Amino acid sequence: MLKVLLASRNAGKLREFSELLPHLQFVLWPKDAPELPETGAFFQDNALQKAEGARAWWNEHGTEPVDGVLADDSGLCVDALWGGPGVLSARFAPDLSDYRLKNQRLLSLLPEVADRGARFVCVLAYLPSSGPPFTVSGSVEGSLAQEHRGEGGFGYDPIFIPQGHTRTFGELPSDIKHSLSHRARACAALKERLA
Ligand code: ITT
Secondary structure (H helix, E strand, C coil): CCEEEECCCCHHHHHHHHHHCCCCEEEECCCCCCCCCCCCCCHHHHHHHHHHHHHHHHHHHCCCCCCEEEEEEEEEEEHHHCCEEHHHHHHCCCCCCCHHHHHHHHHHCCCCCCCCEEEEEEEEEEEECCCCCEEEEEEEEEEECCCCCCCCCCCCHHHEEECCCCCCCCCCCHHHHHHHCHHHHHHHHHHHHHC
16 A cells, blocks of 8 residues: 655545545644645646655655655636636635635625636645656536535535536535545546556
8 A cells, every 4th residue: 555645734635535545545744844835826836846845844854754745736716706716725815714704705706797617626746755756637617606505525615516516515425526526536547647
């Protein structure tokens, strides 16, 4: 079983990775480790930057050897907001800590008649202990709900309705999210590359 350092502090992502990639043994990013910078303009840049930052820190401070380092950069891209908040999804509305309020703020930015099209995007960067790094990605098309609906998932899930459904990711069971989400698709591509 590959032992992989998961360079993320997002509890929602951690839960999904353990469900989507049960054949990997994850080593979690320690609580006392530094915040990993993500200053790029694209998901791919940020995923690689986080993975490289994590590997450099782990090489010096790590407590056990790992076979690889995995980082995820993801976000919600809204058509009527020119693709925003996109790579800035984690930093949207920094004055609000509660996602119910963040989601209301985001929805309030859309004019009533606006196109509600949106997609979730996920880029994973993998750095093997030997061999070249690579990235894989996944996305899911959908639309924005009129209001925050459901308590499942995390982040923007309660305002995102995947194409072909009427319920938000916050309302749908996690196995449905895992059958079509941006992260599930990126994880399927990662699995194929690691095989
Ligand atoms: P790490 O960098 O530690 O992994 P982060 O939360 O800062 O955690 P990102 O920079 O990739 O991660 O930000 C992605 C944001 O997009 C995340 O904070 C959520 O708000 C949102 N997001 C990503 N995937 C999501 C999903 O599956 N469901 C709901 N929201 C999601």
